Amino acid sequence: MADPIDQALGGGGSLVQAQDAGVITFASAPLHGGELPGLMTPELVEFIRPGLSAAAAALLVVASCPGLDVVLVSASTPDHWDDAAKAVTVPLAPEHLRSILDELAAG
Template identity: 45%
Template sequence: MRWQTTRSCTELGRERLDAVFVHNPEHHRGDRQMLTDVLRDSFAVLEQAAHAGEVTAYGVATWSGFSDGLFTVALLDQLACEAAGSRDHHFRLVQLPVSLVMDLHLTEALNQTGPITQAAELGWEVHASAPLHGGELLSLATAEIADLIHPGAPVAAACLAATASCPGVKRVLLATGQAAHWDDALAVTGRPAIPSAILRTVLDVLTAPV
C-alpha cells in the first residue's frame, strides 16, 4: 500500500493525492476474518499517509463487496476508526457499480436503504462506476426506455442521467476516448436530477416479465 501510494504520487507528479481507493478487496484470497484484517491494515497505512500530508482521503472501490455481504458501510467505518485510533479518520469515499443493469444499489438508494444511503449519511462521497455497464447497456436499453427517463434523449445520455440521479451519488465515473462523449456526459449530468418516481417506473419496466 505504501509503495503504490508513493508510486501514484510520482506518476501523477504530485506531492499529495486527493483520493486513494483500496481496489476490489473482495478479490483477496482468504476467509472473511482475513479480509477484515487486510482492510484494517490497509486503512492504517493510509491513515499514516494522511497524517503525513500525502493523502487527503481514502476509501474502497468494490464491484461486489457490498452485494455479496463481505463488508458493510458500518464495518468499513469501524475498521477506519480502529486504524485511526479514533472517529477522526480519513475514510470518506466509496465506489461501486450503479446502472440500469446492475440496479441493486440504485433500487436500494431509491428506498433509502443500502450502502449508498448509509455512506451518504456519514458524509462520504459515493462514486458510481460502470454507469453504462462497460458499454453493454447501449445495446440492452431501448429508445422507449430512454424516453421514459428523458424524452428525446439518446440511449447513452438517458442511462447516464439515471445513474447520476441516484440519490446519494456524488460522482459518476466514465471512460471514453472521444472528446464529444465527454461533452455529452457533462451536459446530461449537469441537468436536474430525474425524479425518483420516474426511476422506479423505469426499473419496474426493466424487471417486468416479457
C-alpha cells in the same frame, strides 16, 4: 445493477449508509464497459428522457441515484463528452427514477 438504486430510493442500502456516515460515494464504469447502451431500446431511452442517446440515458439513470456523489465517466470523443455532460445536468426526479426501475423489472 438496479439494486443499489432501488435500495437508495427506498431510503436504505449501502449508498444511503455511506451518505449518513459522511462518506463520498463513486460509481465506476456506470455503463458497464459500454454494454449497457446496447441493451437500451429506443422506447426506454424516450421514457428516461426524450432526445438523449442510449448512453446518455443510461448514464442519467445512474447519476440520478440518491446517495451517489460522483459518477466516473470517460469519453472517446468531445461529442461523447458533451453528450454525457448534457445528460447529467438535470437529474431525474426520484418518482420518475422509480417508474423507470418498475418498467425494467416488468420488462
